[in-house]
Amino acid sequence: xxxxxxxxxxxxxxxxxxxxxxxxxxxxxxxxxxxxxxxxxxxxxxxxxxxxxxxxxxxxxxxxxxxxxxxxxxxxxxxxxxxxxxxxxxxxxxxxxxxxxxxxxxxxxxxxxxxxxxxxxxxxxxxxxxxxxxxxxxxxxxxxxxxxxxxxxxxxxxxxxxxxx
Amino acid sequence: xxxxxxxxxxxxxxxxxxxxxxxxxxxxxxxxxxxxxxxxxxxxxxxxxxxxxxxxxxxxxxxxxxxxxxxxxxxxxxxxxxxxxxxxxxxxxxxxxxxxxxxxxxxxxxxxxxxxxxxxxxxxxxxxxxxxxxxxxxxxxxxxxxxxxxxxxxxxxxxxxxxxxxxxxxxxxxxxxxxxxxxxxxxxxxxxxxxxxxxxxxxxxxxxxxxxxxxxxxxxxxxxxxxxxxxxxxxxxxxxxxxxxxxxxxxxxxxxxxxxxxxxxxxxxxxxxxxxxxxxxxxxxxxxxxxxxxxxxxxxxxxxxxxxxxxxxxxxxxxxxxxxxxxxxxxxxxxxxxxxxxxxxxxxxxxxxxxxxxxxxxxxxxxxxxxxxxxxxxxxxxxxxxxxxxxxxxxxxxxxxxxxxxxxxxxxxxxxxxxxxxxxxxxxxxxxxxxxxxxxxxxxxx
Numbered sequence: 001x002x003x004x005x006x007x008x009x010x011x012x013x014x015x016x017x018x019x020x021x022x023x024x025x026x027x028x029x030x031x032x033x034x035x036x037x038x039x040x041x042x043x044x045x046x047x048x049x050x051x052x053x054x055x056x057x058x059x060x061x062x063x064x065x066x067x068x069x070x071x072x073x074x075x076x077x078x079x080x081x082x083x084x085x086x087x088x089x090x091x092x093x094x095x096x097x098x099x100x101x102x103x104x105x106x107x108x109x110x111x112x113x114x115x116x117x118x119x120x121x122x123x124x125x126x127x128x129x130x131x132x133x134x135x136x137x138x139x140x141x142x143x144x145x146x147x148x149x150x151x152x153x154x155x156x157x158x159x160x161x162x163x164x165x
Numbered sequence: 166x167x168x169x170x171x172x173x174x175x176x177x178x179x180x181x182x183x184x185x186x187x188x189x190x191x192x193x194x195x196x197x198x199x200x201x202x203x204x205x206x207x208x209x210x211x212x213x214x215x216x217x218x219x220x221x222x223x224x225x226x227x228x229x230x231x232x233x234x235x236x237x238x239x240x241x242x243x244x245x246x247x248x249x250x251x252x253x254x255x256x257x258x259x260x261x262x263x264x265x266x267x268x269x270x271x272x273x274x275x276x277x278x279x280x281x282x283x284x285x286x287x288x289x290x291x292x293x294x295x296x297x298x299x300x301x302x303x304x305x306x307x308x309x310x311x312x313x314x315x316x317x318x319x320x321x322x323x324x325x326x327x328x329x330x331x332x333x334x335x336x337x338x339x340x341x342x343x344x345x346x347x348x349x350x351x352x353x354x355x356x357x358x359x360x361x362x363x364x365x366x367x368x369x370x371x372x373x374x375x376x377x378x379x380x381x382x383x384x385x386x387x388x389x390x391x392x393x394x395x396x397x398x399x400x401x402x403x404x405x406x407x408x409x410x411x412x413x414x415x416x417x418x419x420x421x422x423x424x425x426x427x428x429x430x431x432x433x434x435x436x437x438x439x440x441x442x443x444x445x446x447x448x449x450x451x452x453x454x455x456x457x458x459x460x461x462x463x464x465x466x467x468x469x470x471x472x473x474x475x476x477x478x479x480x481x482x483x484x485x486x487x488x489x490x491x492x493x494x495x496x497x498x499x500x501x502x503x504x505x506x507x508x509x510x511x512x513x514x515x516x517x518x519x520x521x522x523x524x525x526x527x528x529x530x531x532x533x534x535x536x537x538x539x540x541x542x543x544x545x546x547x548x549x550x551x552x553x554x555x556x557x558x559x560x561x562x563x564x565x566x567x568x569x570x571x572x573x574x575x576x577x578x579x580x581x582x583x584x585x586x587x588x589x590x591x592x593x594x595x596x597x598x599x600x601x602x603x604x605x606x607x608x609x610x611x
Contacts, residue, residue, distance in 0.1 A: 024324075024326045025326075026240070026283070026366065029347070029366055031347060031348035031349075032328070032346060032347055032348045033348065034348035035290070035328070035329055035330065035331050035345065035348065036328070036329055038331065039290060039293070039329055039331075060348075062348075066348075066349075069350055070331075070348065070349060070350055073331070073333065073350040073351065073520075074290070074330070074331025074332050074333050074351075075331070075332035075333065076290050076291065076331045076332035077331060077332075088291075091510075092252045092453075092510065092511075092514055093252055093253070093453060093496065093507055093510045093511055093514075094252060094253050094409040094410060094496050096507075096510060097409065097410045097411060097496070097498060097502065097507075098409075098410075129291075129332070130250075130252075130334065130514050130517055130518065131250055131251070131252040131253075131334075131453075131514070132291055133249045133250060133254060133255040133257070133258040133289065133291070133292070134255055134258065135252065135253050135254070135255050135407060135409035135415075135494070135496070136255055136407060136408055136409040136415035136416045136417065137255070137415075138409065142291060144293075145293045145294040145297075146294070147294075
């Protein structure tokens with residue numbers, strides 16, 4: 001059984017990665033590593049807890065509040081636990097022009113949740129995001145680093161089926 | 166076939182690798198610049214090219230470079246803006262993922278010109294997969310001796326760092342980007358001082374867009390004069406246009422500046438026209454922030470001249486009858502589009518993305534969203550339309566950064582050109598509230 005502290009810490013691989021990232025910036029400017037480290041932590045835990053933020057503050061030698069104020073400013077960081085797959089659905093104009101609103105309605109119905117909710121089985125969390133810079137390939141959503149583009153209802157069903165296996 | 170500066174080799178299999186990119190003439194500009202030119206000579210060629218900032222502002226790149234302060238013993242930085250978040254714009258996303266070495270080659274040439282030894286490429290965090298593509302390409306370039314210490318034996322050192330954002334449109338504003346790069350909230354800075362004097366880590370800094378920097382290898386290889394010979398007047402070179410919406414062929418196009426808008430929309434070489442059975446209603450030509458134009462004003466100026474894809478022609482008529490080239494995010498809307506709904510959508514975007522620092526923007530974007538929401542849902546009244554114009558006017562020009570203007574312009578221009586449609590929403594609330602209902606304003610259709 002891991003104690004809490006070990007669960008918060010970066011895994012060995014990620015610790016090495018974190019150290020490499022911190023070393024990229026000029027002496028005394030290590031705070032620049034904050035966004036990359038938050039991404040790294042989220043990759044490991046799925047979300048970023050206050051304890052994880054405190055841990056990152058320690059790594060960078062900055063005050064915890066300097067991490068909190070940044071993590072709450074940027075929309076990519078999940079500050080509460082999320083499902084296994086976080087679907088980040090683009091709701092901005094160009095995607096809507098391509099039928100994005102109708103596909104979104106279908107997705108919500110299919111999952112049985114609305115924005116910022118997680119399915120009962122814990123598999124999917126639905127989030128609404130603004131423009132993902134994929135306007136000509138819309139409607140689109142993103143799950144972690146993967147873009148799903150040219151969506152229609154059938155394609156959404158197929159993706160959800162695939163990820164539900 | 167029009168000249169391609171950025172996308173000539175985009176379809177070559179394996180172009181994302183160093184080997185294939187090099188085989189097609191890649192990194193020749195690094196060899197030429199570092200071995201045969203002084204940094205000032207590189208700056209001079211970019212000045213001569215007349216290339217303008219491709220992120221949206223259109224400021225001459227060479228001039229921006231020439232403002233860079235060069236105090237003794239203080240490092241200088243080049244930061245590439247790959248935060249691309251302007252709705253309708255996806256050209257940098259496309260360029261970086263498809264031909265990453267072009268940007269890296271441009272970063273080396275540009276960093277050399279500016280005397281930077283550590284340069285950053287800031288990419289929006291949602292594009293983590295693109296960041297990994299860039300990092301792989303950087304490792305390849307380094308292994309081949311084009312990055313790191315003593316590049317090609319010339320004594321010039323350069324390190325490139327790719328930095329992820331965290332999901333914030335505002336970080337596309339250059340001083341917000343620098344704040345973000347320093348590990349802070351993306352609140353834009355007051356100017357002056359400008360980044361050229363006090364930028365990243367309080368050192369002189371140039372921030373340039375991905376596409377802008379990607380033009381520099383061609384400029385070095387072929388000369389600034391050759392670049393300036395392409396295009397029309399002060400709109401030199403080529404421009405990537407991200408086309409989306411109701412067209413047959415959405416996607417990224419490299420056009421020679423000066424192509425008529427009508428040809429761009431309807432020719433098979435470009436967008437192939439409006440989707441079958443529909444016709445053009447409106448275009449947002451340069452990303453969601455620029456004024457929307459109805460069909461009759463996007464293809465012709467108010468004087469009846471052909472509108473061209475140039476900075477000058479698109480802005481002909483000012484905001485009364487013109488718009489801007491902006492980032493080249495070309496959003497096409499056919500007659501099924503409800504302008505009120507689309508304007509509400511955009512205003513929600515700006516409310517969501519306002520950093521909250523300046524009251525006019527923080528409060529005003531929220532008000533505009535609320536008023537537009539009630540208009541769209543048949544709950545508005547006649548005074549709401551003027552209220553929107555009033556709020557937009559009070560935001561514009563009253564904020565630290567241009568996000569306030571960017572939020573105000575789409576609303577003001579939609580009312581300017583589609584007032585009938587807003588009034589219809591007030592007069593026929595039940596119909597306006599019906600899902601998918603669209604007013605057909607005869608007077609603005611061609």
